[in-house]
Amino acid sequence: MPPTDSTAVAGQPAIRFENVVKKFGDHVVLDDLNFDVQRGERVTLIGPSGSGKTTILRLVMTLEHLTGGYVFVDGEPLTHMEVNGRRVERRPKDVARTTQKIGMVFQQFNLFPNMSVLENITEAPVHVLGRSQDQARTRGLELLDQVGLADKADEHPTRLSGGQQQRVAIARALAMDPEILLLDEVTSALDPELVGEVLGVLRDVAKSTDITMLIVTHEMQFAQDVSHRVLMFDGGSIVEEASPDVMFTAPEHERTRAFLQAVL
């Protein structure tokens, strides 16, 4: 194994953005972005539409290609690293090993329609982590119970409500025992009356685990309740950074105030 593969060091942040640049064609979305998320920390990203919040989460999940700079996970380079002063891409196999620590829940749930609810949850633990079917099923049923859907294990995902589908998606992500969980507006596609059940499950997860979370949400009360720190973005850079209590009651910057006024 090359030495660059085991650079994970205790005390390293869970996520580090270092001089990150992201462009779509000529459009610069993130320009020299730097921030850390500590292990076990829950950080919420807020900011106006188009400010780059989703892009940040997608970069961590390697769903977007990093134009410049570096992202580290547990101190390990994610997709790019510096070798002899040159920026090089990591081998896909190495990237895959790092991304295994990361789970993501999407706005549109994205459950696999060709599998039952339980199969959605056990697929990756069995075929990626190498767990036995029995182990994976037992754990899957536990997780379904935890999200209040124990009776839906054999159901078809398309027969569930949006809120139920999103709770399955959360269980599916948790089944991989992620160190880091990325949540991108996970309640935005839901009817208002279904938002509560999903946020309830996430509050539970926040309380009962020490999973590092990077959260994008417009549910400010939820953000205030679960996050340790809030980052306000605008135009791809951090405008303000504060504890939720400060951010939501006494923000320093005019732009933050204007934004919060608009959404609250």
Added chain:
Amino acid sequence: MNDNIDALIAALPDLRSGVFITLQLTVGGVVLAFVIAIVLGLAARSPRWPARVPARVLIEFFRGTSLLVQLFWFFYVMPLFGIQLDALLCGVLALGLNYGAYAAEVVRGSINSVPKGQWEAATALSLSPARKLRKIIWPQAWAIMIPSLANLAVMLLKGTAVAYIILMHDLTWETDQLRQDTGNTFFAYGVGMIIYFLISYAMVLGANALERHAKRRLGQGPPKGGLFSVRITDKATTDPKPAANAGSGGAGVA
């Protein structure tokens, strides 16, 4: 007319062997076309050019040259280079390559039309590229591609008639024999037409069953219906009310 019936009865064994040849060409062609479609369809969407470019060239080449000319090549030109292929094999190769090239585009397009979120969710779960394709994307793409593939398969069946050109005694050839025996063109080709139609209708029914099965796996309401029924929506069959309304409405009109 009785003469025609007698001639038909006399010709039955020959017609049967003609049907058998046509079916061999069809099944062989469909199987080969399917394999080619998957290989070329997947290669054509590869991000790596050494896979993508040859696939594109083959697809365009076999779509752009006529089936008939390809058949001539396999049967009449290849022997000039010392490669003598059995007529059935020539037919299957030409049909498989030609329709496989069209089907490759169907495979490629169907895979591309699976929502991006499905790929991303699979990536977020760290599924390997092969597993992602096989277990998540393919079953969804399959349901999308069945109608178009079935259409191509029926066209391939009709395309098998060109085998007659390379002296195979397929259904078209035997139909023509019947015409010569009866001297009744209308009758003979009428019989041929009905037999082709029955085979293609059986294929369509098979494809519908496959599509229903594939969609049911995706939790989409199966378009239920018997052999001759028009497709009706899932709701109408499970919920008696609209059906009852439709019935009384029909009675009212009558």
